Amino acid sequence: MSLxxxxxxxxxxxxxxVYQIWPRSYKDSNDDGIGDIPGIISQLDYIHKLGVDIVWLCPSYKSPQVDMGYDIADYYSIADEYGTVADVEALIRGCHQRGMKLLMDLVVNHTSDQHEWFKQSRSSKDNEYRDWYIWKPAKYDEAGNREPPNNWVSHFQGSAWQYDELTDEYYLHLFAPEQPDLNWEHPPVRKAVHDIIRFWLEKGCDGYRMDVINFISKHQRYPNAPIQDPHSPWQSGDRYYANGPRLHEYLQDIGKILKEHDAFSVGEMPFVTDEQEVLRAVQAGRNELNMIFSFEHVNVDHGKYGKFDPGSWELTDLKSFFERWQPFMYENDGWNALYWENHDQPRSIDRYTEASEEHEGVAAKMLAVALALQSGTPFIYQGQELGMRNVPKSWGIEKYQDIDCLNHWKLLLKEKPSDTAAQKIALQEYQKKSRDNARTPVQWSDAPNAGFTAPTIKPWMSVNDNYPRINAAVEIHDANSVYTFWASVLRLRKEYKDVFVYGSWTVVDAPSQDIFAFTRQFDDQKVLVLCNWTERSLTWDPRDNGITATKDMLLNNYEAPAEALKRFSAHLDPTTYPRSHHDATQNIHLTLTYSPLDPTTYLAETSSAAAGATTLFLGTTRDTFEGRSVSQLSYTTYPPLALKTLQTIAEAAVHKHQLKGVSIAHRLGVVPIKEASIAIAVSAGHRAAAWRAGEEILEACKEKAEIWKREEFVDGGMEWRANADRDAEGNAVNKATS
Incomplete structure (x- = not known):
C-alpha cells in the first residue's frame, strides 16, 4: 500500500x-608536470569502480590560463597542454563504454581577453564586435580625475572595470581584467553561445555545468552599489548582476536546446538565496536547469568582509541551510545539487570538521554519508573520495597560485605593508580557504610526486606532503578506506533509490551542536542518518528523538553494521537509559517520560505529614500560537544533562523555601493538543511557600533545563524552540546583550 x-x-x-575533474591536477600522461585528458582516460576504470554515473570535465578549452581555464580564448579548441578535440571525443567514448556520461563546463558570462571576439571588440568603437562586450565611458570627479563607470568590486579584488586607452572606455570584468564580460543583451552573443552548446552536444557531450550562469543578465543602468565595506572604494554589485531581469528568458532558450538532447544541466548561481528565484530556475516544467549550486553552506566560514576575513560558525548554522532547502525543494518539485567540495572550495575535512590525522578517515566517511544520502544529486570532487586535505600550514605565499589569493595578498601589502599581524592572519585564511587547497595534484600513490607525474618532473603545483598516507594505490585495495566507503555510500543510494533519491527529508535533533541527523522516508520505508560531528564519543538516545524501533543498520563508518545495530538498539530499551531521579532524603522526584503525565503520582510523591499545603501545576499544549493553528508539540532532550539541571533547580527550591517535597515531570516526544507537557508538584509547611516555590521552579525549568520543543503547525510548518524563548505571558524573550 502506498503511503x-x-x-x-x-x-x-x-x-x-557526479565526479568532478579539474584536468590540470588530475593525471599527467606525458610527463610535462600538467594533468591532461589522456591522463583522465587512463583512470576511467578507477572512476567507474567508485560507482559514479557522470564525469564532469572542468574547462579544458584553449586558454591563457589566467584563471586556470575559466578565461576561454576558443570554445571550439582544446588547450595544447590538455590535448586535442580528438582526445575529448575519446574521453566521451570511454565514459559511454563504461555506462557513464560526460558533463562539460560552459563558461559564457565572460571570455578571455585573448578571444578573437574581444580582440575585435576593443579594436574600435565601430567594430561589429564592439557590442559583444560591456563598454562604458569614464566618469570624472570634481577635480577632473578619471573614474570607473561605477563602484562595483571584482571577485578577484579591485574595481570590476578596466580602462582601455585605445578607445578611451572601460569594459566590465566581474572577475580578472583578462576576463571581460559578454553582453548578453546583444542577440549575436546569444546565438554564438547556442552554437557552442550544440557543437559539443553533437559530439556526444551529455550536458553542462554552467559557470556563474546567473550573472549573464545585468541591470542596464549599472548603478553604484550600496556601501557594505567602508574600508574599500569598491563594493559588491551583485544585486545588479546576479539574477538580472532577463535571466530566465536566457535560461529557457538554453533549456530548449538541452531538452532536444535530454541533456544534464547544473548552474552555478552565487548570491541567490530567494526561494522563489531559485525555484524559477529549477522547478520541474520550467525547462531551465535541472539544479543549481547554492553557496550558503560554503560561505559559512566567511567573515564580514569576505572570504579571507576570519569567520566562525556552529553546526546549527550549517544544518539550517539544509533544513531550509531540503524540504523546500522536495515540496516544490525542485532539485538540489549536493556538494562539499569543488575546484573553488577547500577540502571538506578541514572546512567542516576539526579532525586530527587519527580521525581524518572516519571524518571523511561521515561527510560522505551526510552529503550523499540527502535529497539531491551528489557531486564528488577529485581527491574527495580519498580524503585529501588542505595544503600544509607551513606553506608561504610563494607556494600559492590562486589568482584570488594572490590579488588579495598584493592589495594587503599595498594597504598595510608593515602590518605583520594582518599578513599572518591572511596566510592562515589562505590555508583554510584558498582555491589552491582543491588544486594540488591528485595523490595516486606513495611514489615521488604522488604518482601524478614522473618522479623527475616538477609538477605545475606542489603535491601535498601527506601523499604517503593518503593515496589511491593504498585505498582501492583497502576494505576500510575512504574510497571504498564512498563506493559503499553510492551503492547504497542506488540500492535504496526510492527512499534516498525520491524520499522526503526531515531534520532530527535540530538544536544539537554535535549531531547532524535526519530521516529519509518514501512510503513505508524510513531511514535515519546519524552523524557525530565531533572527535568525541557521544551518547545519543534514539527515543528522545522519536526513534522507537530499528530494523536494519545499513552503513556504519566504525564497525560492522550488525555490531552497530546491537549498540544502537540498546538505547531503545528504556531500562538501559535512566530518565528519572529520586532522592528520598530531600523527597525530590524527577521524571522524563514518553508516557502521558500522571498528576496523581506526583502528588503522592510529594505527600508529607509535615506539609500544610500542596500545589500542582500542569502546563498543557494549546491549539494556537501567534495566530497559527498548532497540531502538536514534540520535545527532545539529553536526559543525563537535563536530570542534573532539574536536580539543581529542585534542591535550590527545597533549601530556599524549606519544602517538604518536590516532583518535576516533563513529557518527551509528541504531546498532542490539551495534554500536559510538564507537571510540578510542591509540598510546603504553608501555602505561600508552596505557591512561590512552584512558580520559581517552573521559571527555572524554562530558563535552564536543556529541553527543546518543536511546534508543529496545521499549515505544515514547524519551528524548534528552547523553553527559555518565551516568558510567563508567552512573549518572546530578547536575549541580546549590550
Whole structure:
C-alpha cells in the first residue's frame, strides 16, 4: 500500500552521482608536470569502480590560463597542454563504454581577453564586435580625475572595470581584467553561445555545468552599489548582476536546446538565496536547469568582509541551510545539487570538521554519508573520495597560485605593508580557504610526486606532503578506506533509490551542536542518518528523538553494521537509559517520560505529614500560537544533562523555601493538543511557600533545563524552540546583550 500522496517526478539525472575533474591536477600522461585528458582516460576504470554515473570535465578549452581555464580564448579548441578535440571525443567514448556520461563546463558570462571576439571588440568603437562586450565611458570627479563607470568590486579584488586607452572606455570584468564580460543583451552573443552548446552536444557531450550562469543578465543602468565595506572604494554589485531581469528568458532558450538532447544541466548561481528565484530556475516544467549550486553552506566560514576575513560558525548554522532547502525543494518539485567540495572550495575535512590525522578517515566517511544520502544529486570532487586535505600550514605565499589569493595578498601589502599581524592572519585564511587547497595534484600513490607525474618532473603545483598516507594505490585495495566507503555510500543510494533519491527529508535533533541527523522516508520505508560531528564519543538516545524501533543498520563508518545495530538498539530499551531521579532524603522526584503525565503520582510523591499545603501545576499544549493553528508539540532532550539541571533547580527550591517535597515531570516526544507537557508538584509547611516555590521552579525549568520543543503547525510548518524563548505571558524573550 502506498503511503505517499506527493507525485514523484522521476528522472535519470536525479538518480546519478557526479565526479568532478579539474584536468590540470588530475593525471599527467606525458610527463610535462600538467594533468591532461589522456591522463583522465587512463583512470576511467578507477572512476567507474567508485560507482559514479557522470564525469564532469572542468574547462579544458584553449586558454591563457589566467584563471586556470575559466578565461576561454576558443570554445571550439582544446588547450595544447590538455590535448586535442580528438582526445575529448575519446574521453566521451570511454565514459559511454563504461555506462557513464560526460558533463562539460560552459563558461559564457565572460571570455578571455585573448578571444578573437574581444580582440575585435576593443579594436574600435565601430567594430561589429564592439557590442559583444560591456563598454562604458569614464566618469570624472570634481577635480577632473578619471573614474570607473561605477563602484562595483571584482571577485578577484579591485574595481570590476578596466580602462582601455585605445578607445578611451572601460569594459566590465566581474572577475580578472583578462576576463571581460559578454553582453548578453546583444542577440549575436546569444546565438554564438547556442552554437557552442550544440557543437559539443553533437559530439556526444551529455550536458553542462554552467559557470556563474546567473550573472549573464545585468541591470542596464549599472548603478553604484550600496556601501557594505567602508574600508574599500569598491563594493559588491551583485544585486545588479546576479539574477538580472532577463535571466530566465536566457535560461529557457538554453533549456530548449538541452531538452532536444535530454541533456544534464547544473548552474552555478552565487548570491541567490530567494526561494522563489531559485525555484524559477529549477522547478520541474520550467525547462531551465535541472539544479543549481547554492553557496550558503560554503560561505559559512566567511567573515564580514569576505572570504579571507576570519569567520566562525556552529553546526546549527550549517544544518539550517539544509533544513531550509531540503524540504523546500522536495515540496516544490525542485532539485538540489549536493556538494562539499569543488575546484573553488577547500577540502571538506578541514572546512567542516576539526579532525586530527587519527580521525581524518572516519571524518571523511561521515561527510560522505551526510552529503550523499540527502535529497539531491551528489557531486564528488577529485581527491574527495580519498580524503585529501588542505595544503600544509607551513606553506608561504610563494607556494600559492590562486589568482584570488594572490590579488588579495598584493592589495594587503599595498594597504598595510608593515602590518605583520594582518599578513599572518591572511596566510592562515589562505590555508583554510584558498582555491589552491582543491588544486594540488591528485595523490595516486606513495611514489615521488604522488604518482601524478614522473618522479623527475616538477609538477605545475606542489603535491601535498601527506601523499604517503593518503593515496589511491593504498585505498582501492583497502576494505576500510575512504574510497571504498564512498563506493559503499553510492551503492547504497542506488540500492535504496526510492527512499534516498525520491524520499522526503526531515531534520532530527535540530538544536544539537554535535549531531547532524535526519530521516529519509518514501512510503513505508524510513531511514535515519546519524552523524557525530565531533572527535568525541557521544551518547545519543534514539527515543528522545522519536526513534522507537530499528530494523536494519545499513552503513556504519566504525564497525560492522550488525555490531552497530546491537549498540544502537540498546538505547531503545528504556531500562538501559535512566530518565528519572529520586532522592528520598530531600523527597525530590524527577521524571522524563514518553508516557502521558500522571498528576496523581506526583502528588503522592510529594505527600508529607509535615506539609500544610500542596500545589500542582500542569502546563498543557494549546491549539494556537501567534495566530497559527498548532497540531502538536514534540520535545527532545539529553536526559543525563537535563536530570542534573532539574536536580539543581529542585534542591535550590527545597533549601530556599524549606519544602517538604518536590516532583518535576516533563513529557518527551509528541504531546498532542490539551495534554500536559510538564507537571510540578510542591509540598510546603504553608501555602505561600508552596505557591512561590512552584512558580520559581517552573521559571527555572524554562530558563535552564536543556529541553527543546518543536511546534508543529496545521499549515505544515514547524519551528524548534528552547523553553527559555518565551516568558510567563508567552512573549518572546530578547536575549541580546549590550
Amino acid at each position: 505517499s500522496t506527493k507525485p514523484i517526478h522521476r528522472a535519470w539525472w536525479k538518480e546519478c552521482s
